[in-house]
Amino acid sequence: xxxxxxISPKNRTIYNFRGDLIKEIQKKDYEVYVTLPNEDNIEKxxxxxxxxxxxxxxxxxxxxxxxxxxxxxxxxxxKKIKPDKILAYTVKPIIYGSIANKISxxxxxxxxxxxxxxxxxxxxxxxxxLNFIVxxxxxxxxxxxxxxxxxxxxxxxxxxxxxxxxxxxxxxxNGSGVNLEKFYPLPYxxxxxxxxxxxxxxxxxxxxxxxxxxxxxxKYQDVRCILLGKIENMPDAIPENEIMHFVNNNTIELxxxxxxxxxxxxxxxxYVLTSYREGIPRTVLEAMACARPIIVTDVPGCRETVIDNHxxxxxxxxxxxxxxxxxxxxxxxxxxIEKFGKNSYNLCRxxxxxxxxxxxxxxxxxxxxx
Numbered sequence: 001x002x003x004x005x006x007i008s009p010k011n012r013t014i015y016n017f018r019g020d021l022i023k024e025i026q027k028k029d030y031e032v033y034v035t036l037p038n039e040d041n042i043e044k045x046x047x048x049x050x051x052x053x054x055x056x057x058x059x060x061x062x063x064x065x066x067x068x069x070x071x072x073x074x075x076x077x078x079k080k081i082k083p084d085k086i087l088a089y090t091v092k093p094i095i096y097g098s099i100a101n102k103i104s105x106x107x108x109x110x111x112x113x114x115x116x117x118x119x120x121x122x123x124x125x126x127x128x129x130l131n132f133i134v135x136x137x138x139x140x141x142x143x144x145x146x147x148x149x150x151x152x153x154x155x156x157x158x159x160x161x162x163x164x165x166x167x168x169x170x171x172x173x174n175g176s177g178v179n180l181e182k183f184y185p186l187p188y189x190x191x192x193x194x195x196x197x198x199x200x201x202x203x204x205x206x207x208x209x210x211x212x213x214x215x216x217x218x219k220y221q222d223v224r225c226i227l228l229g230k231i232e233n234m235p236d237a238i239p240e241n242e243i244m245h246f247v248n249n250n251t252i253e254l255x256x257x258x259x260x261x262x263x264x265x266x267x268x269x270x271y272v273l274t275s276y277r278e279g280i281p282r283t284v285l286e287a288m289a290c291a292r293p294i295i296v297t298d299v300p301g302c303r304e305t306v307i308d309n310h311x312x313x314x315x316x317x318x319x320x321x322x323x324x325x326x327x328x329x330x331x332x333x334x335x336x337i338e339k340f341g342k343n344s345y346n347l348c349r350x351x352x353x354x355x356x357x358x359x360x361x362x363x364x365x366x367x368x369x370x
Contacts, residue, residue, distance in 0.1 A: 001029060001030070001031045002028075002029060002030045002031065002084045002085075003030065003031050003032075003033060003081055003082065003083040003084050003085075004025050004030035004031070004032050004033070004083060004084065004085050004086075004087070005032075005033045005034070005035070005078070005081065005083035005085070005086045005087070006018060006022070006032065006033070006034045006035070006086075006087050006088070007034075007035050007074070007086065007087070007088035007089075007093040007094075007097040008034055008035060008036060008037075008089070008093065009037065009057060009059055009089070009090040009091075009092060009093050010037065010059070011036050011037070011038065011039075011040045011041050011042070011044075011045060012040070012041065013089075014034055014036070014045060014048070015041065015044040015045060015047070015048060016282075017176045017282060018176070019048055020177075020179055020354050020355075020358055021176075021354075021358050021361060022034075022048050022050060023048075024358045024359075024361070024362055025362070025365075026049070028362065028366070030084070030085075031051065032048075032049075032050045032051070033050065033051045033052065033053065033081055033083065034048075034050050034051075034052045034053075035052070035053050035054075035055045035074065035077065035093075036052050036053070036054050036055070037054070037055065037056055037057035037059065038054065038056065039054060044259075053077050055070060055073045055074060055077065056069075056070065057070050057092060057093075058070070059092065060234045060235070067092070067096065070092070070096055071096045071099060071100055074096055074097060074100035075099075075100035075101075075103045075104050078100055078101055078104040078106055079104045082106070083106065083108075084108060085108040085109075085110065085365060086101055086106065086108065086109045086110065087110045087112060087365070088109070088110070088111055088112065089111075089112040089113075089114050090114060091134060094111045094112075094113075094138070094141050094145075095134075095137045095138065095140070095141045097109070097141075098111065098140070098141040098142075098144040098145055099140065099141070099144065101144065102144045107146070108146055109144060109145050109146060110145060110146055110147050110148075110149065110364075110365060111141060111142060111145040111147075111148045111149070112148075112149045113148060113149065113150045113151065113155055113159070113279065114151055114175075114176070114279040115151065115155070115277065115278050115279035115301065116155050116158070116159075116277060116279075116300075135162065135164055138159075138164050138165070139163075139164050139165075142164065142165040142169065145169065146169075147169055147170075147171055147364060147365075148165055148169050148170050148171070149171050149172075149173055149361070149364060150170060150171070150172050150173075150279075151172075151173065151174070151175045151176075151278075151279030151280045151301065152172075152175075152278075152279060152280055152300050152301045152304055153172060154300030154301070155279065155300060155301070156170050156172055158300075171364045173357055173360050173361055173364070174280060174304070174351050174352050174356075174357050175279060175280025175281075175282065175285060175301075175304075175352065175357065176280070176282055176285075176354065176357065177285070177352050177353060177354030177355075177356065177357030177358060178282065178285040178286055178288075178289045178348065178352055178353070178354055179289075179354050180289055180348070180349060180353055180354075180355075182262075183262065183265070183285075183286045183289035183290055184289060184290065185289075185290060185291035185341070185342075185345055186262075186265060186266045186290045186291065187266070188269055188337060188338065188341070189224075189266075189267055189268070189269060191222060191223065191224050191269075192220075192222075192223050192224070192269045192270070192330065192331050192334060192337075193223070193224035193225070193226060193267055193268050193269045193270075194213065194216075194223070194224070194225045194226065194268065194269070194270050194271075194272055194327060195226045195227075195228070195264060195265070195267065195268030195269075195270070195271050195272065195287075195292075196209050196226070196227050196228070196229075196271070196272045196273060196274075197227075197228045197229060197261065197264065197271075197273075197283045198227075198228075198229045198273065198275070198283070199229050199230055199232055200227075200229045200230065200231050200232055200237065200238050200243055201232060201234075201236045201237055201238065202236050202237075202238055203236050203275065203276045203277070204229075204273075204274075204275045204276070205273070205274030205275045205276060205297060205317070205318070206227070206229070206238055206243075206274075207238065207242075208274040208297075208317075208318055208319075208320055208323060209227070209272055209274050209323070210227070210243075210246045210251065210252060211320045212320050212323040212324045212327060213225035213246070213251050213252055213327075214246060214249070214251045215320070215324045216324060216327050216328065216331075217250070217251050219328075220328075220331055223331060224253065224267075225251060225252045225253070226252065226253050226255070226264060226267065226268065227252045227253070227254050227255070228254075228255045228256070228257075228258065228261070228264055229254075229256075229257070230256060230257045231243060261283075261286065262290070265286065265287055265290040265292060266290070268287070268292060269292070269293075269330065269337050270292060270293045270294075270295060270312075270327070270330050270337065271283070271284065271287035271288075271292045271293070271294050271295070272294075272295045272296070272323070272327070273294075273295075273296045273297070273302060274295075274296070274297045274315070274317070274323060275296070275297060275299065275301075275302055276297070276299060276317060277299050277300050277301060277302075278299070278300070278301030278302050279301050280301050280304060280305065280352075281296075281301060281302060281305070284296060284302065284305045285305065285348060285352045287344070288305065288311070288344040288345060288347060288348035288352070289345065289348050289352075290345075291338075291341035291342055291344055291345040292341050292344055293311060293312045293330065293336075293337055293340035293341050293344060294306050294311060294312030294313075294344055295312055295313050295315060295323065295326050295327065296312065296314060296315070297314070297315055297316070297317045298314040298315065298316060298317070299317055302314075305347075305352075307343070307347065310340070310343050310347075311340050311341075311343035311344040311347050312340060312344065313326040313329070
């Protein structure tokens with residue numbers, strides 16, 4: 001039987017974002033293997049009927065000793081199972097996976113750019129140094145990749161213009177897509193409720209959302225503002241005390257990570273994501289599938305999900321007042337929430353149905369075998 005290896009940075013992304021793609025790969029008579037950084041939620045991985053190998057990964061920052069161990073173990077595992085195809089996504093799996101595959105004399109390595117990442121967004125001195133290093137490592141990785149799959153055209157153009165990759169190797173899909181059987185139109189709550197689901201990072205625009213919610217709550221006390229996300233420990237993380245200020249003054253209701261996000265979409269009227277940059281944000285697609293209007297920043301990856309004044313609004317990055325204005329529009333025009341939500345669902349069904357996305361992905365992965 002043919003073998004297909006997926007190199008993953010985080011267990012949750014395998015069963016949340018790649019599960020339906022794995023099923024499509026298995027339909028093509030591949031035995032699917034995945035590499036995992038740890039044993040988190042291992043039962044959910046087993047449910048996918050895949051074989052797995054735990055290869056510890058330090059996801060953030062450069063730790064040359066740990067990264068070298070990761071590269072060595074990846075190379076050993078690739079030599080051991082001899083996969084016919086390999087798909088890697090996010091920075092370290094792409095970079096070290098491609099090099100490990102080259103060392104192991106493998107072929108058919110595919111890189112999937114789910115987003116450009118923190119080092120391409122941040123303006124800090126440390127991020128600029130990392131940006132230089134990562135860009136050059138990407139050049140090596142893409143040289144060893146048969147094809148590179150991008151989630152939005154802005155990222156594709158950016159990488160081509162910076163001569164990180166040749167355009168001939170690049171392909172475009174509409175993100176990971178969303179399963180329209182798992183996420184579907186839901187009834188709306190009685191109270192107007194805004195909802196954001198995100199890791200609590202500066203580059204996710206969480207502060208813009210919190211400040212806007214604070215202004216909204218001062219004027220409309222009956223409105224709910226929900227934030228669901230994990231407090232992180234990384235350079236881009238928002239300090240916990242800063243988040244808790246908005247919790248303690250009753251601006252937002254904060255909830256931690258959950259596998260049952262449908263309950264929170266059900267509680268919401270309008271979904272908000274004020275990120276600095278995305279591939280195609282999966283949470284926005286889920287909200288659209290649940291027939292929610294969308295407010296997102298006019299940045300790469302986010303802008304692909306909104307037709308302005310049709311299924312939601314685009315707002316300027318870090319412009320709190322504009323975000324408040326659009327949130328207030330939905331409060332004053334409650335009858336339009338359902339209309340905009342229906343438009344979101346129809347747009348999602350047309351562009352982001354994971355059946356259509358995965359069909360295109362499989363054509364990219366299958367076409368032109370070596």
